[in-house]
Amino acid sequence: MLVLSRQRDETIMIGDAIELTVVDIRGDKVRIGIEAPPHVPVHRKEVYEAIRRENEHACALTDRALHDLAHDIGADRSGGKSKLEGTATPVRRETA
């Protein structure tokens, strides 16, 4: 691991397009600003790891019986309507 020391307002460049800036240091907490192109995802590692692990666990499901069971649940819940069209959109634009 490359270890660099930075003070407040100093920046590290990764490649040509990624910049990390120390925005604030308060006690043992560092606020880091990240500039990166939109196609480069940036996450807190522990959250990334939790989602990655869930994905890996999820793709190990080979249970064909799951969707027979799901049929019963679905019929109760949906009344047999098609799910793919016409559901409310659970997305909102994040501000700042």
Place this chain on the structure above:
Amino acid sequence: MNVETTRFGPVEVDDDRIITFPAGLLGFAHYKRYALLQPDEEGVFYWLQSVDTPELAFVVTDPCLWVADYQAAIRSEQMEELELNRIEEAQVFVIVNKYDRTLTANLQGPLVVNIHNRHAMQLVLAEKRWTTRHAIVELAQPVHAASA
């Protein structure tokens, strides 16, 4: 196109129904193309099947069926990346997991699909309210697990 799958054998999928994740899913960056399989008309669970590798598939579901006030926050640059002009053009799925007799949904890592161009991404939500293992169903009887 014909898609080979380990769970369902060969499946015929219209090319224009293929969902493309330009960045793949977290931990699966190299697998970008998926087909949404609906095993039966009335089911609430779909399979998101990789078209590039037969054994890779995820059970997904519409989070609105399970969590009434669920909302995924998407940033402007993410909307741009998906060419999403309006949030109404987005369809959201969450990946389903099974732990013992509980089915859970990963609400913290939802999949957002642009219904027009079928480009998609897995979001990582910052809100602590949504967890990676939100319980959605308690299975009444043991389901014979084919996997560990």
